Amino acid sequence: MSPAARGEPGRVGNRIRRLRFEHDEMTQEALAQRVGITRQTVIALEAERYAPSLDLAMRIADAFGCRVDDVFFRRGPDGSPLPPVREGATP
Amino acid sequence: MPAADTPRILLIAAASLLLGVALANWPASLPLRPGVLGAALLVGAALWMRRHWARRRAQVGDDPSAAERRLWLYLVGSGVIVGFVACVLLTPGSEVHRANGDTGGLDSWLMLGGAAVAWWILAEPDDARDERDREIAAYGDRVGYWTLVLLLMVFLLALGFAPREQMQRFTHWLIANTLLNLIMVAGLVQYVAQLARYARERRLDDAAARE
Numbered sequence A: 001m002s003p004a005a006r007g008e009p010g011r012v013g014n015r016i017r018r019l020r021f022e023h024d025e026m027t028q029e030a031l032a033q034r035v036g037i038t039r040q041t042v043i044a045l046e047a048e049r050y051a052p053s054l055d056l057a058m059r060i061a062d063a064f065g066c067r068v069d070d071v072f073f074r075r076g077p078d079g080s081p082l083p084p085v086r087e088g089a090t091p
Numbered sequence B: 001m002p003a004a005d006t007p008r009i010l011l012i013a014a015a016s017l018l019l020g021v022a023l024a025n026w027p028a029s030l031p032l033r034p035g036v037l038g039a040a041l042l043v044g045a046a047l048w049m050r051r052h053w054a055r056r057r058a059q060v061g062d063d064p065s066a067a068e069r070r071l072w073l074y075l076v077g078s079g080v081i082v083g084f085v086a087c088v089l090l091t092p093g094s095e096v097h098r099a100n101g102d103t104g105g106l107d108s109w110l111m112l113g114g115a116a117v118a119w120w121i122l123a124e125p126d127d128a129r130d131e132r133d134r135e136i137a138a139y140g141d142r143v144g145y146w147t148l149v150l151l152l153m154v155f156l157l158a159l160g161f162a163p164r165e166q167m168q169r170f171t172h173w174l175i176a177n178t179l180l181n182l183i184m185v186a187g188l189v190q191y192v193a194q195l196a197r198y199a200r201e202r203r204l205d206d207a208a209a210r211e
Helices: A016-022 A028-035 A039-046 A054-064 B006-024 B034-059 B066-090 B105-122 B131-161 B172-202
Strands: A012-014 A072-074
Touching: A016 A028, A016 A039, A028 A039, A028 A054, A039 B131, B006 B034, B006 B066, B006 B172, B034 B066, B034 B105, B066 B105, B066 B131, B066 B172, B131 B172
Parallel strands: none
Antiparallel strands: A012 A072
């Protein structure tokens, strides 16, 4: 289980809330129905209390018509978003 | 509105167990069977919970998911039945599932029937369970499994090593019913663990709870 799923905030962040509002103020209920989860899970995701599986992350990204790393990002130790790893960069 | 937290969950579990104990000690002179009263209370609790959650959804939008609603019912229902059956089993001369004598069998089945009606009352048209529910269920399964192992170890040691005179009343019937009750106790612990996990995840800022 990921740190976020264990209830430790500040590891996997997301922009779900902002993206919902940018998509005609999509409700939590509408997003939940579109990706096949419960409204309560959308609430938990937005509060960063739950880190989704890769499959769910992809479905959420599809629902907003963007890439997974446009929705989800890693947070640094201080809670600030870390930049995504560039293509071709050496890990 | 404050989210449900672990002490409140434990308090409700304890209250359910105590209700079961009270029903097991129900005076036989009263016209109402304890099983009927227990079933009526479970149905009443389900109606209250449904109304409470509908109000919570309308006011703050943080009502529990279908999976969590079921857990609340399982917690209260199994709490009452575990308390009742445990008390009957601990009373010398009492047994359950017997056709005659001082039996708690009919009453426990009546309460199970009440729990089934309560389940129907709380059932949602959209009874979806997603990966988060499954993850919490898996956590609850682990807690329930190890609780059951622990309880069985204690009971098996008691069967093997307790003084003969103390274990004399443990007939096959009583052993079977005790094992059944231990499974239900493990279930009760599992429901508490799962509900505590849901409660922890609900402690989020108000801004995220509202759209």
